[in-house]
Structure formats: structure tokens, C-alpha cells
Amino acid sequence: MLQPHSDSSARVVRCGVVTVSDTRSPETDKSGQCIQDLLTAAGHEVGDYEVIKDNPEAIAKRLEILAHTDLEALIFSGGTGIAHRDNTYDMLEKHLEKTLPGFGEIFRSLSYQEIGSRAIASRAVAGTYRGMILFSLPGSTGAVQLAMEKLILPELRHLVTQLRP
Template identity: 50%
Template structure:
């Protein structure tokens, strides 16, 4: 079943101390699935597992009109260096608790009790949606296909419906 979220503009942030453009699997999969759904990729970058680098990339994209959704991948584990959720959560205006809950529920169906290690976060900053995903291709595919793509248009519409027209 081909889902579409046409016209949605996405920025993709890979967070990793070890991944490069050549070895990153999560970021390219986010881009591929988003494009297959009719979304436009407007930015993509890799940063280290450093809170300031993560916040800086997200904050930069918050100022870009051509970004509707920011999707991060990586840095969500429980190791000391996994800080993406801790870096992004304080930036959110509103958190979509159901995103993380559903992500873990669906993960449990696929990987069993290892899902307790699955940290994922969804929310909004201003009129932009933000999703923080683990870096594994399986987690990216699950989040994109079962949660983000099916709801992207609705979420974007809700976040922008009170936007003031430009004068």
C-alpha cells in the first residue's frame, strides 16, 4: 500500500559519533521512505552525539520556511553518549506522548521485550513537527511507515492552521 504525504518538506538529522555519509543507514532510509511518500527533502546533515550540535541543527531548521517536519535518527539509546532525546525534548512546545507509546508498542510486536530500550520522541516546536527516532533501519522503517507518513499531512495541517498570512 503506497501512502502519500505530498508537499510535506522534511529535514533529516543523523546523530552519531561513528556514522559518515558512507556508513549512515538511518538517514538515507528516512529520505528514501519520505520521498517515496511524496515528501520533499530540503536538508540533511550528520552531527556528533553532542547536545549543542543537535540543538543547533534543530534550531537552524526552525527558522526555515521550507521545513515542515524535522526527523532525527540515532543517539536515542541508553549509552552515556546517546543524548538526542535529552537535547531535543526541552526544545519542544508540545510533546506527542502517543508517538513514543505507539512506537514502543509496535516495536514490542516486532522485537519483543527488547522494545524497552526503544526511545523515541515526537512533538512540535512552533509550527513544525519533530520526530526523534533510533538509528536502526528497522526502527526507522517502522516509525516512518506506520506512524509518521500516515499522519504527516494531518500533523502539518494542525500545526499550521493558525499561521498568520504574510502581508
């Protein structure tokens, strides 16, 4: 397997983690904890974490609040499916200034290898927003771990450096 380009920098990326769920709390949020643990283990900093309800106003409000912080990357989990209450993709995608189509494409391909055809229901997306890199992942712990280990962590420093040299 090809390895991503080497990042000579040991840059610590300051990240925000948002879980979008009508049923989880910080105590029961395994996916949010997984994201935080993997970021920390990779030498990054979690500067903000919150669980919010899956409704458009809450998502838009949280995104606006985080835009006025010193965070460099935002990772949302949950609300990326097609159910009536899945609003994360719809709210975040319309705010992205530049999209990274390869992220969603590769994520779904990797996900297909693990869960089969159900991967087509994922609307995982990534892009830029107000000088930050933004990722939106499904809410399952398996999906979060896959995205973090195979896509986000190998490229996070590079992507942030592209936005904030």
C-alpha cells in the same frame, strides 16, 4: 486494522532529516537514507539532510539552525537509547512545545512486537517545535522503517496541516 483518516490534500511536506551518530557519515548512513527514500516515495520533499555528532551542543545548534528554515517537519534518528553518549532525546524533549505521547507509546508497542523487551530502552519521542512537527527515532534501520511506515507517513500531512493550516 483501522486506517488513518483520509487526507484529501496531496500536500508536499518539506522535511529535514538529521542523523545523530559518532560513527556514521552520509555515505554509511543507511537509516538516514531510508528516511529520505520513504519520504520521497510518499511525495514529500527532503529540504535538508545532515549527519551530526552525538553531543548536546551539536544537537541544540542543528535544531536552532533548522528552526530558521522553511521546513515543516524534522526527523532525527539516533541517540535515543540510554547509553552515556545518547543525547538526542534529552536535548530535543526539553525543546518540544507540545509532546505527542502516543507516538512513543505506539512506537514502543510496535517495536516490542518485532524485537521483544529491548523496546523498553527506546526513548522515541515526537512533538511540536516552532511550528514544525518533530520526530526522534532510534538509529537502527529497522526502527526507522517501522516508525516511518506505520506512524509518520500515515499522519505526516495531517499533523503538518494542524500546525500550518
